[in-house]
Each structure stands twice: as structure tokens, then as C-alpha cells.
Amino acid sequence: MLNLARQTLKRVPSFQELLQGKMGSAKEEISVDVLVIGAGPTGLGAAKRLNxxxxxxxxxxxxxxxxxGLASTDVTPEGFLYDVGGHVIFSHYKYFDDCIDEALPNDDDWYTHQRISYVRYKGLWVPYPFQNNLSMLPKDDQARCVDGLIDAALEARVANTKAKNFDEWIMRQMGVGIADVFMRPYNYKVWAVPTTKMQCEWLGERVAAPNVKGVINNIIHNKTAGNWGPNATFRFPARDGTGGIWVAVAKTLPESKTRYGEHATVTKxxxxxxxxxLKDGTVVNYKKLVNTMAVDSLVESIxxxxxxxxxxxxxxxSTHVIGVGIRGERPERIGDKCWLYFPEDNCPFYRATIFSNYSPYNQPQKDVKLATQQLADGSKPSSTEPKEGPYWSIMLEVSESGLKPVDGKNMLRDSIQGLINTEMIKPDDEIVTTYHRRFDHGYPTPSLEREGALTKLLPALQAQDIWSRGRFGSWRYEVGNQDHSFMLGVEAVDNIVNGSVxxxxxxxxxxxxxKNTERRLEDGAQIFAKSSLSLRNKGVD
Incomplete structure (x- = not known):
């Protein structure tokens, strides 16, 4: 194994030194043991561990x-914050918790929320997860879904093969009723591909499999199921949005070892x-490379x-993120809702986040005077004179692919109309800001072909001393949350330096x-050694 610590190489100059000419021109050649491409959660995890x-x-x-990276935050000219997607902090790792708590150490740096989440269906708000709360549906839909559940349960008792794709998994777990009214249309809106084209190995505990007896009992007693899932409680930074976490983490790293900006773009x-x-002509020689750019872009560059x-x-x-900032008190119908799901075709978005509910600093304070840009129905306001708030905001997400094209030019207009159609806002609501940004690589699809490609592609790169990791670096959505992504970088470095699993x-x-919960209670430095030893004792290399 390469002992990187024993190798003496030239000190890496800071960008400021390069600008000032203290160490020669920008077009110089430098050398490092480990180069990290990308300063999203994965790259910062790698850098944090190296440091x-x-x-x-x-x-x-x-x-x-x-x-x-994809966990950053934008700010509109009017002062509204929008994350570049729906991000919240819930963790599977104590190491991750310790690192972000070091970056944002004060109690008032964070808000903690209980998830309040619903599915919009036929004008109703059905508590999430939909399949556990059929008691909220109209009677005909209840009967249709329960019929499917019973059929699925009976078939599961005699099934002796694994589901071949996500659609088959849905049918086996939930039946045709839930599949048709929610799972198929919703997942198509999210992934922009039919469920028949997706594998099901990625699911883990991300999708709730309904308890048939529990669902029927709730229907009889007109009850709803309680909170479910790993993000039932989550944290959110008080200021600067999700991106503020990663800016703070980056500030714990030596400035001399970081380069940000267009000049630092990798060209080859x-x-x-x-x-x-790099774009400025700098050549960086490395012994090991931790790559977090999309792996398809990486191999094109190679x-x-x-x-x-x-x-x-x-x-x-691809993902479109749309933000709408509204003047007025938060409506009672919105309440403390966190994020909401939309399977129906009366709106282009699949998810809406009430972003103003995450932090009072995600929008301007009440005394800030802003002009009304338009009314929600598209008409002009009676006055554009700036006036005070209060304000609240919504963030929307729309997917796009070759199988699911969208009208990008009218995305904002159609999304606002979708908010009216779903009774999220009213036609005469005053809109004081709008935001729209498209991300070419939004979701890495767990397609049927994915594993066949990754099991060849990632080892081939690693054989060339390239550890490609991250949401799109390693292309596994099931470990693509912020905590996963950060730890992908940390663990890549540990593997490089000491061969850890x-x-x-x-x-x-x-x-x-x-069952992994107990790992979070251990000291972060012991996690890798204990887990690696345990796996090796079980014969896992």
C-alpha cells in the first residue's frame, strides 16, 4: 500500500499567491499526493479527512x-433564499454530525423540525406516506387500493423470485390500486422515466412497504398512520440555507489548499x-485523484x-428548481407543512417545499419594502410601489428527461398556475420574487442498466488511481444524500491512505x-476500523 505520508512534495500555492506573482505565473506545474475535484459535500468530506x-x-x-455543489443556496435580489433542491439534514453518521457541528457550533445556528408532509390527491391532503394512509381517500379509492393490497399479499406468499424492476416491486408490495393512483404517476414525475425502466435494489428503507392489517385497521377506525422514515425529524441551518453549512465546513480547511472559481475549472x-x-493553465500532478464531478463528464475529459x-x-x-416569494401572512391552509408531493397532472412539479417554514431568515424580514412583480394569476398589480411584508416562500422541483420533456420557457408560468390549481396560493396573491434554475444533472437514475455499467466503470477508474465518488461521481442515488455524499469522500480518503473498506x-x-443506529453513537474514529474488521470477519473483502 502506498505510504503517502512519507512523500515530500512541493507546497501548494494559494490562488492569492498566484495572483500576486509570489510563486510564478498561474501557468505553473505543481504536485500533490491527493487531488480532489469538486467542493460539494463529497469533495469537502475528502478534504476534511485529508486535513x-x-x-x-x-x-x-x-x-x-x-x-x-448541488447542496448550495442561491439568494434572489429581493433577499429570498432557495436551495438548489430539497435538502434537509438527517444523518446516519456521527462523524458527519461532528464535522457540521464543528462548522456551525452554536445552538442558534440550527432549527430542528418534525416533518409535516402530505400528498395532494383529488383536492385532499393525504398524510405521507400515501400507502399507509388510505383512510383519507374517497371510499371508492379505498376499496380499489385495499383490493390491490390483499391481492399483492396473497401473491407474495407464493412468490419465489425477486422483483425484476421497480414497477414489479410496487405491484408485489402494494398492488395495482396504489400503483395506479399514486406510485406510478408520482415516480414518473420524480424520475422522468417509467417505473418499468428502474431497478429496485436502490430502495432499502426509502419507500414504506404498507402493513396490510394496519392500513385496513386505520380505514375502519378512520385513523392516520404516524410519522415514518429516517427524516421524520430533521435539522436546517438558521441562516444562509443549506449552502451555508458547506461554506462553513470549507472555512475549516486551509485556504492555501483550496481553489475556487472559473480559473479552477478542470479542462483535461x-x-x-x-x-x-485547469482553465488558467495550471497543471496539477497527483498520485491519487478523488473525483466528484459527474463520472460521465470525467470520462469524456479523460x-x-x-x-x-x-x-x-x-x-x-435534469431538475428545474422554481422559487416563488409571496407577500402576506402564511395562510392557515399551509400551516407548518414542510414538503408536499404532487402525483397528479394539474401541476408540473412533483414536490413543493414551504421554504419559509424552515427558517425565518429564508426570506426578508417584515419591515423590508418590496414591490409586487405580479399577481399569481399573471395580471399586473394595481401598484408597484414598494411596501412592507410579511413574506413567505415556496420552492418547487420539476424533472426533465428525453422521455419526459418540459416547456422550459413557460416553466415559471405553468408552475405558478399549478400552485393555484392545487390551492397552494390564490389567484390574487402578490408575488414579490421569482426564481428559476435548471440543473442538467439532477437525479442519477437507478436504471436497470446502472449496476452493469458501474461494476466495470468504477473499478476501471480506480485501477488508474481515480476514486470517483459522490451523487454523480459514483452514481448511486441510495447513498446520495448530504451525509452519504460527505462520507463517500471521507471513506475514499481512508481507503487511499490505509485501505479501509x-x-x-x-x-x-x-x-x-x-440496525446501523448504534454506529452513530460510537466515536467517529472507531467507525471504520470496527466496521471493516466486522465485515472481514464475515468473509467480506
């Missing part, structure tokens, strides 16, 4: 001016030569035809299982 080890020389580069990866060229061909088997959807990448079911 703690205090042995290998390292550098992290990112083409954005601000760290955070020479895998054979172990070197990366130019390896065989790897490029493998990457064509990986599918993704990468649990998150290789054993996602174990990491996500409820």
Missing part, C-alpha cells in the same frame, strides 16, 4: 466561486500521466473510448438500515 490525517499533501479545486484529466489541467461507452449506460434526469459505496443497505 485531519495531516500527512498527504492535497489540493481541492472547484469551478464555482462558492463551495457546496490525463489519467495515464496522473495530471489535471477521452477513454471504452469508459465513455460504459458511461452511456448511465441515465439521469468503503462502507457507504459498497454496502448502502447496511449504512441505511435501522
Amino acid at each position: 485531519q490525517i495531516d500527512g498527504p499533501s492535497w489540493l481541492i479545486v472547484d469551478s464555482n466561486e462558492t463551495p457546496g 484529466v490525463d489519467a495515464a500521466g496522473h495530471r489535471v489541467t 477521452g477513454d473510448k471504452e469508459l465513455i461507452s460504459l458511461s452511456k449506460e448511465l441515465y439521469f434526469s 468503503e462502507l457507504t459505496l459498497n454496502y448502502p443497505d447496511f449504512v441505511n438500515s435501522r
Whole structure:
């Protein structure tokens, strides 16, 4: 195994030093033991671990001016914050908790929320998860869904094969009723592909399998099921949105080992030569590379035809994030709702987050004067004179793919109309800000072809000393949350330095299982050693 700590290499100059000419021109050649591409959660996890080890020389580069990647936060000119997707903090790892608590250490840095989440169906708010709360449906729909549940339960007793795809898993677990009224239409809106084109190995505990007796009992007694899932309680930063977490984590790293901005864009990866060229001409020689850019983009940059061909088997959807800021008190019908699901076709979005409920600092304070840009129905306001709030806000997500095209030019208009259609807002509500941003790589699709590609692609890259990790670096949605992504970077570094098992990448079911709870109570430094030893004792290499 390579002992990186014993190797002496040139100190990495800071960008400021390069600008001032203290160490030569920007077009210089430097060397590090470990180069990290991307300063999202995965890259920052890798950098954090490298900094703690205090042995290998390292550098992290990112083409954005601000760290955070797909977990960053934008601010509108009017002062409304919008995350670049629906992000909340719930963790499977004590190490992760310790790192973000170090970055944001004060009690008033955080809010803790109980998830209040619903599905919008036929003008009703059905508590999440839908399949556990059929008692809220109209009687005809209840009967249809229960029929399917009973049929599925009977068939499951004699089934002797695994489900071949996500659609078959849905049918076996829930039956045709729930499949048709919720699971199929909703998941198509999320993933932008039919459920028949998705595998089911990614599910783990992410989708609630209904308890048939419990569901029927709730219907008879007109009761709803309690909160379910790992994010039933979650944290959210008081200020600066989700992106503020990662800006704070980045500030705990040495400035001399970070480069952000367009000049730090990777233009070429020479895998054979172990070197990366940046946009400003700088050449970085590395011994090991932790890559967090999308793996399909990485192999294009490398130019390896065989790897490029493998990457064509990986599918993704694009995501549109839409924000709407509204003047007025938060309506009673909105209340303390967190995020809401929309399976029906009366709106383009699949999820809405009441972003103003996460923190009072996610929108301007009441005394800030803003002009009304439009009324919700698209008409002009009677006055555009700036006036005070209060304000509240909604964040929406819309998926897009070749199988699910969208009208990008009218996305904002159609989304606002969808909010009216679903009674989230009223036609005469005053809109004071709007936001729309498209992310080309939004969701890594757990397609039927995914594992066949990844089991060849990732080892082929690692054989060239490239650890490709992260939401799109390793392309496994089931370990793509912020805590997972961060730990993918941490564990990649531990694997590079001392050969530790990468649990998150290789054993996602174990990491996500409820049985894993006790791991969070252990000291972070002991996690990898204990888990690796346990797996090896079971014959897992």
C-alpha cells in the first residue's frame, strides 16, 4: 500500500499567491499526493479527512466561486433564499454530525423540525406516506387500493423470485390500486422515466412497504398512520440555507489548499500521466485523484473510448428548481407543512417545499419594502410601489428527461398556475420574487442498466488511481444524500491512505438500515476500523 505520508512534495500555492506573482505565473506545474475535484459535500468530506490525517499533501479545486455543489443556496435580489433542491439534514453518521457541528457550533445556528408532509390527491391532503394512509381517500379509492393490497399479499406468499424492476416491486408490495393512483404517476414525475425502466435494489428503507392489517385497521377506525422514515425529524441551518453549512465546513480547511472559481475549472484529466489541467493553465500532478464531478463528464475529459461507452449506460434526469416569494401572512391552509408531493397532472412539479417554514431568515424580514412583480394569476398589480411584508416562500422541483420533456420557457408560468390549481396560493396573491434554475444533472437514475455499467466503470477508474465518488461521481442515488455524499469522500480518503473498506459505496443497505443506529453513537474514529474488521470477519473483502 502506498505510504503517502512519507512523500515530500512541493507546497501548494494559494490562488492569492498566484495572483500576486509570489510563486510564478498561474501557468505553473505543481504536485500533490491527493487531488480532489469538486467542493460539494463529497469533495469537502475528502478534504476534511485529508486535513485531519495531516500527512498527504492535497489540493481541492472547484469551478464555482462558492463551495457546496448541488447542496448550495442561491439568494434572489429581493433577499429570498432557495436551495438548489430539497435538502434537509438527517444523518446516519456521527462523524458527519461532528464535522457540521464543528462548522456551525452554536445552538442558534440550527432549527430542528418534525416533518409535516402530505400528498395532494383529488383536492385532499393525504398524510405521507400515501400507502399507509388510505383512510383519507374517497371510499371508492379505498376499496380499489385495499383490493390491490390483499391481492399483492396473497401473491407474495407464493412468490419465489425477486422483483425484476421497480414497477414489479410496487405491484408485489402494494398492488395495482396504489400503483395506479399514486406510485406510478408520482415516480414518473420524480424520475422522468417509467417505473418499468428502474431497478429496485436502490430502495432499502426509502419507500414504506404498507402493513396490510394496519392500513385496513386505520380505514375502519378512520385513523392516520404516524410519522415514518429516517427524516421524520430533521435539522436546517438558521441562516444562509443549506449552502451555508458547506461554506462553513470549507472555512475549516486551509485556504492555501483550496481553489475556487472559473480559473479552477478542470479542462483535461490525463489519467495515464496522473495530471489535471485547469482553465488558467495550471497543471496539477497527483498520485491519487478523488473525483466528484459527474463520472460521465470525467470520462469524456479523460477521452477513454471504452469508459465513455460504459458511461452511456448511465441515465439521469435534469431538475428545474422554481422559487416563488409571496407577500402576506402564511395562510392557515399551509400551516407548518414542510414538503408536499404532487402525483397528479394539474401541476408540473412533483414536490413543493414551504421554504419559509424552515427558517425565518429564508426570506426578508417584515419591515423590508418590496414591490409586487405580479399577481399569481399573471395580471399586473394595481401598484408597484414598494411596501412592507410579511413574506413567505415556496420552492418547487420539476424533472426533465428525453422521455419526459418540459416547456422550459413557460416553466415559471405553468408552475405558478399549478400552485393555484392545487390551492397552494390564490389567484390574487402578490408575488414579490421569482426564481428559476435548471440543473442538467439532477437525479442519477437507478436504471436497470446502472449496476452493469458501474461494476466495470468504477473499478476501471480506480485501477488508474481515480476514486470517483459522490451523487454523480459514483452514481448511486441510495447513498446520495448530504451525509452519504460527505462520507463517500471521507471513506475514499481512508481507503487511499490505509485501505479501509468503503462502507457507504459498497454496502448502502447496511449504512441505511435501522440496525446501523448504534454506529452513530460510537466515536467517529472507531467507525471504520470496527466496521471493516466486522465485515472481514464475515468473509467480506
